Amino acid sequence: MKSIKIIIVSSIISILLVNCGEKKDIKYDIVISNARVIDPETGFDEVSNIGISGKEIKTITSEKISGKKEINANGLIAAPGFIDHHAHGQDPYSTKLGVLDGKTTQLDLEAGALPVSKFYDYKKGKGISNYGVSVGHAFARTVVLDGVDSEGIGLLNHSLEKTGVTGNKWASTQATDAQLDEIDKLVIQGINEGGIGIGIMVGYYKDARSDGLVRIAKIANEYNSFLTTHTRFLSLSQPSGTLGIQEMISLSTSYNVPLLVHHVPTNALTDTKIVLDMIDTANKNNGKITGEMFPYDRGSTFIATEILSEGWQERTGMDYSDLQWAETGETLTEETFNKYRKERPEGYFIMHHIKEKDMMLALIHPNIIIGSDGMVYTDDKGQLLSEDAEFGLGRGHPRGAGSYGAYLRLAIDEGSLSMAQILAKTSYLPTNLIEDIVPSIKKRGRLQEGAYADITLFNPNTVDGVAGYDIGTSSLPSKGFEYVIVNGQIVVEKGVLIKNTYPGEAIRGMVVNN
Numbered sequence: 463m464k465s466i467k468i469i470i471v472s473s474i475i476s477i478l479l480v481n482c483g484e485k486k487d488i489k490y491d492i493v494i495s496n497a498r499v500i501d502p503e504t505g506f507d508e509v510s511n512i513g514i515s516g517k518e519i520k521t522i523t524s525e526k527i528s529g530k531k532e533i534n535a536n537g538l539i540a541a542p543g544f545i546d547h548h549a550h551g552q553d554p555y556s557t558k559l560g561v562l563d564g565k566t567t568q569l570d571l572e573a574g575a576l577p578v579s580k581f582y583d584y585k586k587g588k589g590i591s592n593y594g595v596s597v598g599h600a601f602a603r604t605v606v607l608d609g610v611d612s613e614g615i616g617l618l619n620h621s622l623e624k625t626g627v628t629g630n631k632w633a634s635t636q637a638t639d640a641q642l643d644e645i646d647k648l649v650i651q652g653i654n655e656g657g658i659g660i661g662i663m664v665g666y667y668k669d670a671r672s673d674g675l676v677r678i679a680k681i682a683n684e685y686n687s688f689l690t691t692h693t694r695f696l697s698l699s700q701p702s703g704t705l706g707i708q709e710m711i712s713l714s715t716s717y718n719v720p721l722l723v724h725h726v727p728t729n730a731l732t733d734t735k736i737v738l739d740m741i742d743t744a745n746k747n748n749g750k751i752t753g754e755m756f757p758y759d760r761g762s763t764f765i766a767t768e769i770l771s772e773g774w775q776e777r778t779g780m781d782y783s784d785l786q787w788a789e790t791g792e793t794l795t796e797e798t799f800n801k802y803r804k805e806r807p808e809g810y811f812i813m814h815h816i817k818e819k820d821m822m823l824a825l826i827h828p829n830i831i832i833g834s835d836g837m838v839y840t841d842d843k844g845q846l847l848s849e850d851a852e853f854g855l856g857r858g859h860p861r862g863a864g865s866y867g868a869y870l871r872l873a874i875d876e877g878s879l880s881m882a883q884i885l886a887k888t889s890y891l892p893t894n895l896i897e898d899i900v901p902s903i904k905k906r907g908r909l910q911e912g913a914y915a916d917i918t919l920f921n922p923n924t925v926d927g928v929a930g931y932d933i934g935t936s937s938l939p940s941k942g943f944e945y946v947i948v949n950g951q952i953v954v955e956k957g958v959l960i961k962n963t964y965p966g967e968a969i970r971g972m973v974v975n976n
């Protein structure tokens with residue numbers, strides 16, 4: 463017995479010695495030294511060194527290690543790269559600003575795309591960060607009701623403008639039974655092409671048939687998918703924004719499918735506290751509901767939106783002076799409002815409709831995730847910008863450039879959440895929602911040995927969103943993000959984007975060939 467014990471003890475010692483020797487001898491591709499390393503899943507929060515080789519984190523250790531490239535991260539926090547489920551700006555210019563805001567994965571799960579495969583073809587080789595989409599239910603409606611094919615990039619190729627010619631039927635009419643059959647078929651095809659969930663922006667087609675949505679929830683259940691939603695009604699009066707959220711929560715719980723409710727305060731308005739309670743209570747009763755928010759008290763969308771149909775002032779509590787035309791920064795009047803709705807239906811406006819206190823309630827809720835809702839930045843004539851176009855030229859809501867910097871500043875200064883909780887809302891919690899559909903996502907959203915090296919290094923004292931509402935400021939990059947690493951490649955160094963580096967990978971559900 464004694465000799466066996468000695469053998470076991472001596473082998474453990476030799477294994478330990480070998481391991482120590484290994485770490486010291488290895489030259490990692492990248493070493494990050496002296497960072498405050500935070501892993502939101504385990505709560506790990508210690509000053510450590512990170513060794514990266516290839517696309518993986520190989521070690522997180524207090525030992526000194528060496529690398530071909532060494533980053534001294536003294537005073538910086540190393541966080542899992544941010545995962546944004548709500549990035550409409552899939553064009554190169556908007557993507558670039560997202561990376562400078564600490565994001566390593568930018569998905570559009572709200573609007574989504576159709577056909578899904580065409581989106582992935584469009585992005586291939588162009589991803590500074592990881593990319594992906596849901597199945598765009600709205601774009602299935604444009605195909606079936608207006609005959610407009612958005613070709614996988616509906617927000618980049620003026621597909622909504624094209625439906626103006628046919629009377630925006632996708633937004634304003636009810637589908638027939640036969641049309642619902644066609645819509646369902648396109649949605650199923652999108653799931654089979656790897657769409658991450660089904661994006662239901664029913665807030666933009668508020669008269670859609672309820673039974674049509676029930677059918678989509680059943681499809682989500684049958685095909686192991688889930689629902690993401692911009693809910694019906696942005697309204698303080700009935701039918702209220704809260705009622706619209708209740709509708710989707712009931713579909714989720716009835717058909718046992720996970721649900722992502724985008725921008726809760728945008729639709730819940732002064733009922734935000736009530737809706738947060740509804741989500742918490744549903745989850746205590748085995749619900750699978752994730753709420754999301756962006757850290758601004760103003761929102762943005764296209765001017766032809768249903769939200770602004772007859773009676774909008776009474777419903778939303780806003781007036782013309784709360785609306786700003788994004789391209790010029792001008793405050794709208796009755797005259798310009800009517801002109802732009804008619805002549806520039808897909809131009810963006812910014813609206814002041816959320817109370818700061820409601821925004822903050824969602825911001826400090828430990829289970830409400832952050833999503834930018836960053837729109838496509840355009841120039842002063844509504845045209846797309848090239849990747850090289852200067853910062854500040856892009857017009858639009860600042861959230862596309864500043865959401866994560868602004869969120870960190872607000873959350874750190876507010877002080878009620880731990881740093882691990884603050885970072886769970888930008889990385890770990892967003893992975894939970896999609897890990898059944900994209901199993902590899904379990905290797906993201908975490909700072910652990912064996913995880914993919916998607917890492918954001920920021921200075922907690924200086925980090926902030928710089929972008930603002932004034933012309934020339936809305937597409938300024940955030941500050942305090944010193945390094946961003948995607949799949950083991952540095953894309954931001956000392957706060958500056960490294961040009962022509964595209965390590966982003968497709969994040970995609972299982973593709974079914976049939």
Ligand SMILES: [Zn+2]
Binds near residue numbers: 572692725835
């Ligand atoms: Zn939305």
